[in-house]
Amino acid sequence: MLREIVSGTHLGAHINKNVSITGFVMEISPNGLWFEMKTTDNQVVRISLQRPIDNPIEGYVEVHGKSTGKGITADDYITFSNESFDAKAYNSMCTLLNSVPNLWHTS
Secondary structure (H helix, E strand, C coil): CCCEEECHHHHHHHECCEEEEEEEEEEECCCCCEEEEEECCCCEEEEECCCCCCCCCCCEEEEEEEECCCEEEEEEEEECCCCCCCHHHHHHHHHHHCCCCCCCCCC
């Protein structure tokens, strides 16, 4: 499934579109149906899940789902080693990808 790579600032421009976003887990709801993360551009975003979290998550995660403008309705999320994640470089990539109109459109 195609999805735009975004940061928190770009969510509003992608409402109801498939997106991928990466951030640092800050809070998990007691029922496990949502969590909040701080994106690489320091926005707090709520991630709504379709089923409760079954394993502890922490550190940086990549979330795939639909943008609600201020959050994401997640289809899936991926946890990964946080030893050397470069949030600043990731944020720069998001800014670049979202500054070029029709980046993937070919004639």
